Amino acid sequence: AQTVTQSQPEMSVQEAETVTLSCTYDTSENNYYLFWYKQPPSRQMILVIRQEAYKQQNATENRFSVNFQKAAKSFSLKISDSQLGDTAMYFCAFMYNNNDMRFGAGTRLTVKP
């Protein structure tokens, strides 16, 4: 069974600074997908960034980037130039083939002015 672990229940960062959220996972699969979702207080699920396991290059989306270490089964999210609107719950998620998506416990990020 696949498991996703987020070891940081809460984090905070000053506006304009950089913060990194950790995620590790466990799987015996070789080809899979990893995602970071943002859930603001409105509770909408917003896809932030995605990574295909067979691609070594780390994904980037504007201020968001990942550090994907396949051998270590690690998939951390870096948010640069943090903005107040980044305050939210962040969930790391794992999916392989056409199966369901499994989520980590989440990290509550607060961006302080």
Add this chain to the structure above:
Amino acid sequence: GAVVSQHPSWVICKSGTSVKIECRSLDFQATTMFWYRQFPKQSLMLMATSNEGSKATYEQGVEKDKFLINHASLTLSTLTVTSAHPEDSSFYICSARDQRWTFNQPQHFGDGTRLSIL
């Protein structure tokens, strides 16, 4: 972009009643829909996966007779909480997968339903 409509967004009802939550894909055909439950400040826990025209697959520990899932068409899935009790109060989220899903958007999430049982 693809949209998933979930209705109602908030429902309050008395203990013992049944509540139906609808999840519709508005501009795509969803062969697979997922139902999640989220307690306050916790993660999304998968309850069941439903495929159009077939019985839903429930996760371990989820009562099939308690949480009835129907996926009768490619655009609609429903979750019925039968004989609801206060412990069923939670936030329920559906998501739908396009039959031609891509890595860029593997699932489309509804906005969730806040269920409160008095």
